[in-house]
Amino acid sequence: MLETPTRVVVTGAAGFIGSHLCERLLSAGHEVVGIDSFSDYYERASKERNVEAAGKHGSFTLEESDLVDADLDRLLQGATVVFHLAGQPGVRPSWGSHFDRYVHDNIVATQRLLEALREEPVKRLVFASSSSVYGDAEMFPTKETALPRPVSPYGMTKLAAEHLTFVYMRNFGIPATSLRYFTVYGPRQRPDMAFCRFMEALVEEQEIEIFGDGEQTREFTYVSDAVDGTVKAASADVVGQIINLGGGSRVTVNRVLHTLEEISHVQPRRKHLPAAPGDPRHTGASINLAREKLGWEPRVSLREGLTKQWDWFLATSAKSPGVSRR
Ligand code: NAD
Numbered sequence: 194m195l196e197t198p199t200r201v202v203v204t205g206a207a208g209f210i211g212s213h214l215c216e217r218l219l220s221a222g223h224e225v226v227g228i229d230s231f232s233d234y235y236e237r238a239s240k241e242r243n244v245e246a247a248g249k250h251g252s253f254t255l256e257e258s259d260l261v262d263a264d265l266d267r268l269l270q271g272a273t274v275v276f277h278l279a280g281q282p283g284v285r286p287s288w289g290s291h292f293d294r295y296v297h298d299n300i301v302a303t304q305r306l307l308e309a310l311r312e313e314p315v316k317r318l319v320f321a322s323s324s325s326v327y328g329d330a331e332m333f334p335t336k337e338t339a340l341p342r343p344v345s346p347y348g349m350t351k352l353a354a355e356h357l358t359f360v361y362m363r364n365f366g367i368p369a370t371s372l373r374y375f376t377v378y379g380p381r382q383r384p385d386m387a388f389c390r391f392m393e394a395l396v397e398e399q400e401i402e403i404f405g406d407g408e409q410t411r412e413f414t415y416v417s418d419a420v421d422g423t424v425k426a427a428s429a430d431v432v433g434q435i436i437n438l439g440g441g442s443r444v445t446v447n448r449v450l451h452t453l454e455e456i457s458h459v460q461p462r463r464k465h466l467p468a469a470p471g472d473p474r475h476t477g478a479s480i481n482l483a484r485e486k487l488g489w490e491p492r493v494s495l496r497e498g499l500t501k502q503w504d505w506f507l508a509t510s511a512k513s514p515g516v517s518r519r
């Protein structure tokens with residue numbers, strides 16, 4: 194499907210992962226229609242910076258719309274593939290009245306997109322799901338066949354959206370694939386995510402806040418690896434499948450801080466807070482299905498990826514350790 198240049202739609206195009214995906218698709222010669230509501234979860238200026246490079250490309254258009262009421266018939270016209278990355282991310286803030294946002298952006302928005310795809314069929318819908326659907330998994334590495342049992346409201350809404358794609362595939366033949374990304378990091382990482390917060394604290398000479406004892410593990414995945422797998426899922430024979438995309442190893446938060454100290458040459462000051470409600474203790478991906486079905490393999494090690502994110506962070510924040518220049 195993506196072997197020859199074609200027209201594709203990327204929802205969540207101004208976000209962290211979506212903006213990287215747009216650039217990858219544009220450099221492969223595709224015409225990309227980006228849709229993003231510029232939701233206020235984090236500052237608009239960051240999202241505008243995210244799409245700066247793609248915006249310079251003649252084959253890129255960006256529509257600022259909420260999927261819930263966007264003119265999707267027009268936006269989907271002539272598209273071969275839809276990459277659905279728009280959503281309200283973040284595990285820990287999904288409690289209380291914030292939950293409404295999660296329902297709107299993760300469930301209702303996905304349902305509207307699926308309805309529109311009944312009228313404007315595409316060859317593939319690739320949906321950005323999440324390792325959060327597993328909750329506290331019983332087995333590691335966790336296979337896609339494990340019973341999903343989210344432990345956060347966020348994870349529950351991502352699982353609901355996965356189920357919705359199945360409902361529309363079963364009833365209307367929409368050719369969907371869901372990818373479960375595992376904690377993605379790299380340049381443009383969202384400001385609420387761990388590595389971004391750790392780097393910010395390092396340059397500000399503030400204490401790094403660790404939720405719990407730091408011995409929780411995550412299968413951190415570098416953004417270019419997540420993008421590789423996402424592009425492959427548009428062409429591979431994977432309709433109806435759910436596939437993990439994980440970075441290849443499971444690491445504790447304490448280990449990340451140790452590696453970051455080696456890279457930055459700054460010793461972090463740590464402050465332990467109670468473990469956060471909604472956080473699973475561990476995540477870890479079995480990536481055999483991605484290997485087999487997508488011919489995909491994660492390529493970027495944690496040290497290499499953290500170094501790239503640190504270099505990007507210093508270049509864009511106008512700060513360096515010990516010298517606050519802003
Ligand atoms: P992000 O917040 O940077 O990007 C999401 C984008 O979607 C934002 O720019 C937002 O404005 C847009 N958006 C939200 N609701 C919308 C709506 N109703 N209509 C149109 N646009 C809307 O987040 P991200 O980290 O790039 O995550 C992208 C996707 O991947 C999300 O669906 C998230 O749940 C999923 N995911 C992310 C990770 C991760 O580690 N970052 C891991 C697993 C899954």
Ligand code: UGA
Nearest residue numbers: 282283284323324325374375376386387390402403404409
């Ligand atoms: C990330 C994304 O934010 C979710 O949107 C996504 O769906 C999820 O990955 C996923 O894989 O499904 P999370 O794993 O919480 O969620 O990612 P980080 O914010 O990078 O946190 C990683 C770990 O660091 C967690 O254990 C968290 O408790 C810890 N952490 C985070 C801290 O100790 N301190 C912080 O300041 C932030």
